[in-house]
Amino acid sequence: KQKEAQKQLKNIKLMVSDKDEDIFFDDVAGIGDAKVELQEIVDFFQKPERFRQSGSRIPRGVLLCGPPGTGKTLLARAVAGEAGATFIALNASEFVEMFVGVGASRVRDLFAQARAAAPAIIFIDEIDSVGRIRGGAKGNDERDQTLNQMLSEMDGFDNDSSVIVMAATNRRDILDPALIRPGRFDRIVYVPLPDYNGRIEILQVHLNRRPHSADIDYHELAFETNGYSGAQLANLVNMAATVASQAGRDEIQNSDLGKALEFERLGPERPAYSEAARRRIAAMEAATALACTLLPAIEPVTLCTIVPREKHPLGQTVVKANEDRELTGLFTKRYLEEQLLTVLAGRAAEELIYGPEEMSTMQQRRLIDARRIVQKLVVSAAMTPNPAIGPRTISVPRRFGSSLMQAVTRFVPSELHSEADREMEALLAEAYATVKQLLVRNCAALDSLMAALLEKNTLGGEEVQALVEQHAAAEDLQRRD
Numbered sequence: 001k002q003k004e005a006q007k008q009l010k011n012i013k014l015m016v017s018d019k020d021e022d023i024f025f026d027d028v029a030g031i032g033d034a035k036v037e038l039q040e041i042v043d044f045f046q047k048p049e050r051f052r053q054s055g056s057r058i059p060r061g062v063l064l065c066g067p068p069g070t071g072k073t074l075l076a077r078a079v080a081g082e083a084g085a086t087f088i089a090l091n092a093s094e095f096v097e098m099f100v101g102v103g104a105s106r107v108r109d110l111f112a113q114a115r116a117a118a119p120a121i122i123f124i125d126e127i128d129s130v131g132r133i134r135g136g137a138k139g140n141d142e143r144d145q146t147l148n149q150m151l152s153e154m155d156g157f158d159n160d161s162s163v164i165v166m167a168a169t170n171r172r173d174i175l176d177p178a179l180i181r182p183g184r185f186d187r188i189v190y191v192p193l194p195d196y197n198g199r200i201e202i203l204q205v206h207l208n209r210r211p212h213s214a215d216i217d218y219h220e221l222a223f224e225t226n227g228y229s230g231a232q233l234a235n236l237v238n239m240a241a242t243v244a245s246q247a248g249r250d251e252i253q254n255s256d257l258g259k260a261l262e263f264e265r266l267g268p269e270r271p272a273y274s275e276a277a278r279r280r281i282a283a284m285e286a287a288t289a290l291a292c293t294l295l296p297a298i299e300p301v302t303l304c305t306i307v308p309r310e311k312h313p314l315g316q317t318v319v320k321a322n323e324d325r326e327l328t329g330l331f332t333k334r335y336l337e338e339q340l341l342t343v344l345a346g347r348a349a350e351e352l353i354y355g356p357e358e359m360s361t362m363q364q365r366r367l368i369d370a371r372r373i374v375q376k377l378v379v380s381a382a383m384t385p386n387p388a389i390g391p392r393t394i395s396v397p398r399r400f401g402s403s404l405m406q407a408v409t410r411f412v413p414s415e416l417h418s419e420a421d422r423e424m425e426a427l428l429a430e431a432y433a434t435v436k437q438l439l440v441r442n443c444a445a446l447d448s449l450m451a452a453l454l455e456k457n458t459l460g461g462e463e464v465q466a467l468v469e470q471h472a473a474a475e476d477l478q479r480r481d
């Protein structure tokens, strides 16, 4: 009978998984306690009598909350896989569309079919698109009716029912409270973005499905993919597989993952520029890479390129990621001051090489970056030693809330603002002079980096390091070490 019902579901393209493509908990990695919490659902499907006898509340609806691509759909499929349940999936907006016009009866049919194919999970992705808080001037009848009917079906589940509705959302904040009442989606499971160890586990799950060499540096990869979701990590492994196969290999190597990561960051290549533009870009990127390498608080350069790429059409210098900094916003004064120098290096090189009359607009963005950095130094983090300003925060970042911002700025005398402006101008001017001197002292290193870039287009971290060590001024090399 279950087989028959499953066949029907397949005919209307609702059932997605077949036995041979079942997903299990082991396929889902790096999601903290979510699996432990969902084990309860699996237990319920496997031993419903025991559940009922113990008087535990029968689960009916589970809401999976978390950012896109963290594995919510995968997890719902894994619950079905572990429990041997039929998995019926639909996207919430399809759900509404499907029922437009026909309304409630189709929802009833769906639940009836699910019961016939029980044990079953009905999975509704993006539930927020039907389940957002109702009311407001523009009601949406069809959406509301679909949702009402779904809720009333869930309310009607009796204790013998072996159907559970699982829904996913990344907008828990806008959901109608009626959805999460007891007896509806009363189990809420959070599926977070993976942390460092989680990223290692996810990379392993995906790499273990394919031939790969023993040289994979999971530590480095997890470190460099801070903020990536499970789906992005899976995509990275897929891209690495493509890179490997283009090189005529079956086996994924560490360098293939490095190339995939680079591709992910910089985007596809764009058509080449004229030789004159290439030279100018090479001067700027060489200066940036030189400054990054010589300044002690800046992480080492991992890549320097003048190839125009979709996300960075004017070349790019990439430094090693620093997880602390990215997670906590831990920026020291010294780091910010040196970062300011690296941001101004391209412009300083342009002025030194081409002269003040031949400067271009290419560095506009970096000038805006520079202004943001001095603003952080002087205003938002109040790190300036200027006694006229001192540790008085005269602007509050928006994320601390606008009321606090208003409260703080109201009591700040306007002289303080002018003083801060002067301080920022002075810092910018001083930094610009400092980086120019740094480039002049190290013009041999700058020349060699530029020549190497023009010849090879892209330099790896070690090549940059070697050229700088060979040609840079002794005093700068010493300060760095």
Ligand code: ADP
Residues within 6 Å of the ligand: 027, 028, 029, 030, 031, 067, 068, 069, 070, 071, 072, 073, 074, 075, 168, 202, 205, 229, 230, 231, 232, 234
């Ligand atoms: P969501 O439903 O949260 O948007 P999906 O479950 O659709 O995310 O994830 C898409 C794909 O990304 C999965 O099929 C899987 O290949 C990969 N993926 C995402 N999260 C994980 C994870 N936690 N563990 C392993 N793979 C994952």
